[in-house]
Amino acid sequence: MQKLTKTGTWSILILTIFFHSSFCIAAKNYPTVPYPVIDYPKIKNPELVKKGEYLAKAGDCIACHTDTDHPGSPIFAGGLGVDTPFGTFFTPNITPDKETGIGKWSDKDFIKAMHDGLNPHNENYFPVFPYVFFNRVSKEDLIAIKAYLDQVPAVNYTPPKNQVSWPFNVRLLQWGWKLLFFLPDSGYFKEDPKQSKQWNRGSYLVNGLEHCSMCHTPVNVLGSWKKSYFLAGGIVDNFPAPNITSSRLKDFSVQQVMDVFLKDQLLGGGRIVGPMLDVNHNSLRYLSKEDLESIVIYLKTVKSKEIPKPKIKSGAQLGEGIYDAYCATCHAVGSAGAPIVGDVPVWETRIKLGLPTLYHNAIDGINAMPAKGTCSSCTDQEIEAAVRYMVDESKPGAKASSSYTKIPTAMPAPTVNLAHGKEIYEQACSTCHIDGKFGAPKMGDKKIWAAIIKQNMDVLFGHTIQGYKAMPPRGNCTSCSDTDLMDAVIYMVQQNKEEGDFILW
Template identity: 45%
Template sequence: MRKMMEWIRRNRKFIYFVVFFFLLVILIQTINNIVINARLAANSYVSTGHFPAYPQADLKNKTKEQIARIKRGEFLVKAGDCIACHTLTTGSGARAAFTGGLPMQTPFGVIYSPNITPDKETGIGNWTDDQFITAMREGVSPQGFYYYPAFPYLYFNKITTPDLLAIKAYLDAIPAVRQENRKNDMIWPFNWRFLQLGWRILFFYPQRSGPYQTDPARSAAWNEGAYLVQGPGHCAMCHTPSYYLLSPAVSLGAPIKKYDLTGANIEGYLAPNITKSNLGGIPDNQLLDIFTQYRLLGGSPIQGPMYEAIHDSLIQLPTQSLLSMLQYLKTVESELPPPSGIRATDLGKSIYNNYCSACHEAGIGGAPRFGDTTTWNTLAKSGMQKLYAIAINGGGNMPAKGTCITCNNFEIELAVDYIVSASGQKQEDYTAQEPVPLSGAQIYQAHCSRCHDNTQTTAPQLGDRKAWQPIEANGFLQTYQNIVTGKKGHPDHGGCTKCTDKEIIAALKYMMQKGSTNKNYDLW
C-alpha cells in the first residue's frame, strides 16, 4: 500500500493528465451525441396519413354521475391530444390507441411513450387516483422517478383535480390492452433520471403554477379558453420558444414565458405566433377554418404536426370551445422574441416547407414549380426586389406572404432566396446583374390578374372585348395615366409600386391586345 501511495505521489501529474484526458473524451462524445440527436430531432416528424380511432368507453352499469365524468374526461383527453403521443401508427409495429410505443426524438435521445390503457400489468390499471394526480401534476411516476418533460406535466399542472379524475375515469373505461412498454434510449448521462432534478429546480414549480385559477374579471368563455390553452391543450409546448443549450436546436423543453405563444420551430415546421398581435384582426370564422378545414388563411393546406393536432384534437372539440380558445388567444399580449438565431438558409427552407410548398411543389394555380430552373431563372433575372415585392404583397393567385401571417418581410425574402437557390444559381448571381424586364404577360399574372381574372370585382376581365371597348375608346395614353396615378378605380401603379413605366406599359399592351378586335398594341 505504501509503495502504491508513493507511486501515486510521484506520478500524480501523469494521473491528472490521464483523468483529464478521459473526462475530455467523455465530454466530446456526449456533445457529439447531442449534436447528432439534435439534427435528428429537427426533422423527425413523419406522417403516415394513418390516424387512430378513439376507442369506445364502456358505460355499462355506470351511474349518470359516472357517465358524465367519463364524458368530461373524454373531452379533456381529446383537448390534450393524448392519442397522438400515446399511439404508434407507423410501420408494421402499429398499435392500438393509447398503447404507447411512439418514439419521440429529442437532442438527448429517444423517449418512447407508455401504455396508458387500464391494463393492470403494462398500463395504468393499478394506479390509484393519487398516483395519477401526482404523475399528471408533478411529473413523478408511481415508482418515484421523474418523467422527462416530453410528457407535458408542465402544462397538465394547470388541470383541476376534478378534471384529472375525469381523465382517469375515461382512461379506466376504455379497453385494456396488454402491450409491453419499450425502454427509453437516452444518451449518457441523461439516462440517469435523477438529473431531472436540476431541470425542475430551474423551470418547474408545481405549487406555484397550478391548478388554473379562474379570473373573475373575465367571462366564462374567456376562462374556458384560457384553461384549455394553458392546461390540457398545452399549446405553448409548440408555439412558445424554449430555453436551450448553445443552439435552439438543443431545446430544453422549458418555455420562455415572456415570449408566450409567439411562435417557435418544432420538428422542422414553424408553429406560428398565435397571440393578439397576429390573430387580433382576423375574424373568428376564418380562424375556425384553420381548426376545422385543415387550411391556412389564404387556402393553403395545413401540413406537419398541426395537421395531426387538428385531426386528433381540435376538430373533435365543440365549436363553442374553439371559439373560447380564440377569445382567449386574441387577448394574449407577449413580448416578441428577437430574430431567430438559426441560419438564414434553414429559416428560408422552413418557411418554404410550411407555407410555400403546398402550391410550388405541384405548380397549383399556376405557381412556378420548385426547382424549375428555366422559370425561376427568368423570374429572378427580372430583379430580386420585384420577386420579394410579389411574395410580400401578393399578386395574381399568390396570396400575400404566402399566407404566413406571422412572417416578417425579411423572413419572406429568405424563403424567396431559398426557392431561387434551388434553381441552381446563387441569389447573388442575380443581384449583380442588370434586371431583365418581365414580359407584359408576366407582369399581368403577378399584379393585375387578382382583379382582371376575378369576376367578383368590377374590373374588366381579360379578353372580355365588350368590357374593353370603352377603355379602347378612351385611348391607350389616358388609360396608362389612369393606372400610374391611381384613377378610375385603379390602385396606384396598378398595385405594382416597384414596376417601371416600361413594365406597366407592357402589361397594359398585353391586356388591351387581349380585349381588342382590330388593333395591334405591339406597335404602340
C-alpha cells in the same frame, strides 16, 4: 457556486433531451386515429367517463400513446418511439391493463403523474411528457380522464425500453430541470376575476390540456419557454408553428381562426400540413363550438413581445440577410416541403408564376408555410427582398444552383466525438477556415461565428452538406460521410462559441 454550476450542467443535458424530443414526437406520421368505442349503457359512471373522453381528446393523448409508426397498433398502448440525439424514448401503455398499463394506478397516482411529473414510485418522468402544462388541469378533470382510460380496452403490451445512454437515462437528474423551470411556476389554473367565464375557459384549455405553448413559444438555450415571447411562434419538426397572439389574429374573425382547426385552412390561404394536422384531426375537431370559440377569444387577447429580428444585412444585401436569418431554416434543406434554394427544376415552375404571386404566397402563407414564414415581424418589403434573393439564387448559373446537391431532409443525429471532428476539420476544413479564405468564417473570430451559430445547427449542417456561397458541397471532402461533416461542424462551433454547449445538440 460549484453546486450551481453542476446543477446547470445537468439541467442543460436534460433540457437538451426535452428540446429535441418535443420536436421528434411531431416528426412522425400524422394520421387520424379512431378512438375506442365505449359501451356507455353498461358502465356505472357514464357521465364522468364521457367527460373524461372529451378531456382526453382535448389533450390529444392518443397521438403519443398510440404507435402510429406501425398502422394497426392498439390504441393507447404506447410504444411510439421518440427519437433524440441521445437515443430513443418509447411512450408508455396507458390502457387499464394491470400488468403493463395503468390498471393498478389509483386516482392519486394518476394525478401525481399529470400534475407533478412523478410515477407511482416517485420517480421523475422525462419532460417529453408535457406534465408542465397538464400541471394546470384541475383534479376533477384529471379524475375524469382517469375514469375514461379505465374504460378503454386493456392491452397487455410492454413498450420497448428506452434506448438512451447514461446520464440521459437517469430520472433523478430531472430534478435539476424541475427546480429551475417547473416548480417555481407550478400549480393549478386560477381564473382571472377580471375576465369573462369564456375567456377563462379558453385560457384553461390553451395553457393546460391543449399545451399550445409547447410548440408556439420559442425556447431558450436551456430548453425553457421564453415567457416574454409567449405564443409568438416556434419551430416543430422543422415546421413553423406561427405566432398565435393578438398581433397576428387581430385582423381575423373568430370564425376564420376556428376554420384553421375545422377546415385545415391557414390564415390568409394555404392548407395545414405537418404536426398541426394531428392536433386538428385527433383533438380540436372533437371540441364543442363553445370551447373552440373560447380558445380563439383568449388567443386574440394574448399580448407578447415580437420575437426580435437578428442584425441582418441591409441595402442591396437585405434579401440575403432575411433569407439567412429566417428562410434558410427550411429552404436550405427542404424542411416541411420547402423548395430548396438552388434546386433549378423545382424553382423553375414557381418562377413562371411571376414575382407578384410569389410575394403573395410568402406574405400570406401557402401550404405548410405560415404568413411570412418564421418572421412575423418582417415587413412586406423585407419578405419581398428575400423572395427575390431566393429566386435569383435558384436560376440556372447562380451560385446556389451551380453548387446545389440534393440531400436528405432527415439527417442522422450528430455524434459528440470532438477528437474526430478536429481530425476532419484539419483534413478538410482548415484550408479555408484557418485564415478566412474565400469568405469562410475564420477560426477564432467569435464575432463572426456568433451570427452564424444563431442560424441554428440544422442550417449549418445543411449548408455544409449542400454547399453554401463560395463553399462547395461537403467542402470538397467527397470521402466524408454526413456524420464526419457534422462532427467537424460541432468541433468548429465549440471552438468559436461565446456561450452554450453545442456538443449536446
